[in-house]
Amino acid sequence: MLERNTFGRLALVAISISLMLAVSRELAFGHGVLIGVAPASGVALCAVLLMRGAAVPAIILGYALGDILGGLSLGATMTNTALHGLAAYGGANVMRKAARRRRxxxxxxxxxxxxxxxWFFALLVAAGSVAAQAIGLIATDFHSLPLAGFVFLSELLGVLTVSAVLLNYREFPKVRDNLRPTLGISVLGIALLCALEFLLHLPPTTISPSHLAILLSIPLALWIAMLPRSLDGAAVTFLVMHAALFLLVAHSEPVVGSDFIVTILFLNVLTMACQFVHSVNLDRLAALVENKAHKSELEKRVEERTARLLAMTEHAVAADEAKSKFIATISHELRTPLNGVIGMASVVLASNRLDPETRQNVNMIHGSGLHLLSIINRILDFSRLGEGIPKDADTIFDIEDLMTEVVNEARFAPEAAGLDIRGNVEPGVERRRLGYRQGVRQVLTNLVGNAIKFTDEGTVKVRISEIERNLIRVEVCDTGPGIPANMTHKIFRPFEQGGSAVTRRYGGTGLGLAICKEIVSRMKGRIGVESEPGAGSRFWFEVPLSSVPQGDGSAKDVADELQNSI
Known part of the structure; x- marks a missing residue:
């Protein structure tokens, strides 16, 4: 059994169709079985779209009641009802299949x-009308082809205008909340109808009434095409077009006349073009809204991610500062007692009253203390790399004196016993230089210390040259075991050494070369190594150090002078 709501809808469909047919014939839109204006066709198609096959009996009943009230014969009534019921069902199915295919x-x-x-609805009714006239079920004043054209145009106009209203009924709340566009197009429609009524009462001119109706409809169609919604535009289009057709019928000739047929032809074209432009405009507006929403969403995401990144950055900076502070504090706390241990061990070793075994033990304490102090100093240096080079770090210094200082210190290292450690500056290299002296010294000290550490016998040489103006190259060569080719690109990474065997034999943290690379990089230089297993190693670095002429002048004055000359 049908539910009460469904039954009510079906009854409404039947009553609406029968009343529309009766009103159309009452307004002189009917000519026998033919209807020049067919809004009932739009109701029939929409009913099947919304209620599927259950609406077909209501459509047949509505057309039967309307045709009987219009005085049609039984054969004409049966033909008209069957054609419209079948056309509504077929047209709805064509739309569903097209929607599934096109999505x-x-x-x-x-x-x-x-x-x-x-179009399928109108074509089916037109073809059925021609076939019904051919077998004598209906009779009209048209031959087959004109009959098909008249039926097709009148049915298509009814479907296009009425369906556009019924299928957009969900927009009614929007129309009710904002009536200004509706009132605007309504006033324009009324004004155009008044103008048409006035022109139709004028003496006949070269412009036919149908042309007048079409010309006056164009401004309304253009306005409706650009509206941001569909319901009120479709409703005003339906009312104004049918009112214009009524004025034409009342002032010229019947619906089967050529003027009326030309009018509905152009109104069909105008309606389809207007609705197409309106659809494109709605899609454009929807795309703009979607793009705006998408842009807002992206901006919101960017803001959220930026806030998270800032929070993470602040957290990382705070953690790094805490780490540096922790390392500096621990290093200080460790070095203070460690320096006391090393100092006391040195004092004990200076005594002549130690037996050999005790001296050996104290030597071990002294050496272990120095090794531990070296590790602590390396870790502290590595932790300070994030601070960068101070702006006022550049000083004037003698590069040969710096090299001599490092070489002389290296000769007193425990591992330097039996090694020939020497250094030289190539002729022609100016000794006075402006640059980050502390950085150069730290790198050179690390490289010389490594060379001594890994060289059991032979020589360690330091060579300084100027490969181009103000670009100094420092080389540290040794006769140690050398480095495998597959390790030369790894040893400059933090905590990397020449393999686990090297770590076990020589110890160390693997931070020295990483510190050297970072310092050289910050001085806008480069560092590298050339080595072969069994043939020793050549570590080198190149840094820009400006030459300073002999004479008085502070480092700042010289730096400013060099900067101005660039």
Missing amino acids: PGTKTGEWQVFVCGA
Whole structure:
């Protein structure tokens, strides 16, 4: 059994169709079995779209009641009701199949699918009318082809205008909340109808009444096409077009006349073009809204991620500062007692009253203390790399004196016993230089210390040259075991050494070369190594150090002078 709501809808469909047919014939839109204006066709198609096959009996009943009230014969009534019921069912199915195949996601696509169904509906009714006249079920004043054209145009106009209203009924709350666009197009429509009524009462001119109706409809169609919604525009279009057709019928000739047929032809074209432009405009507005929403969403995401990144950055900076502070504090706390241990061990070793075994033990304490102090100093240096080079770090210094200082210190290292450690500056290299002296010394000390550490016998040489103006190259060569080719690119990474065997034999943290690389990089230089297993190693670094002429002058004055000369 049908539910009460469904039964009510079906009854409404039947009553609406019968009343529309009766009103159309009362307004002189009917000519026998033919209807020049067919809004009932739009109701029939929409009913099947919304209620599927259950609406077909209501459509047949509505057409039967309307045709009987219009005085049609039994054969004409049966033919008309059957044709419209079948056309409504077929047109709705064509629209559903087209929608499944095309999957329209835009108003333009939906409109194209709807036009396919409307055309199928009108073509089926037109073809059925021609066939019914051929077998004598209906009789008209038209031959087959004119009959098909008249039926097709009148049915298509009814479907296009009425369906556009019924299928957009969900927009009613929007129309109710904002009536200004509705009132605007209503006033324009009334003004155009008044103008048409006035022109139709004028003496006949070269412009036919149908042309007047079409010309006056164009401004309304253009306005409706650009509206941001569909319901009120479709409703005003339906009312104004049918009112214009009524004025034409009242002032010229019947619906089967050529003027009326030309008018509905142009109104069909105008309606389809207007609705197509309107659909494109709605899609454009929807795309703008979607793009705006998408842009807002992206901006919101960017803001959220930026806030998270800032929070993470602040957290990382705070953690890094805490780490540096912790390392500096621990290093200080460790070095203070460690320096006391090393100092006391040195004092004990200076005594002549130690037996050999005790001296050996104290030597071990002294050496272990020095090794531990070296490790602590390396860790502290590594932790300070994030601070960068101070702006006022550049000083004037003698590069040969710096090299001599490092070489002389290296000769007193425990591992330097038996090694020939020497250094030289190539002729022609100016000794006075402006640059980060502390950085150069630290790198050179690390490289010389490594060379001594890994060289059991032979020589360690330091060589300084100027490969181009103000670009100094420092080389540290040794006769140690050398480095495998697959390790030369790894040893400059933090905590990397020449392999686990090297670590076990020589110890160390693997931070020295990483510190050297970072310092050289910050001085806008470069560092590298050339080595072969069994043939020793050549570590080198190149840094820009400006030459300073002999004479008085502070480092700042010289730096400013060099900067101004660049």
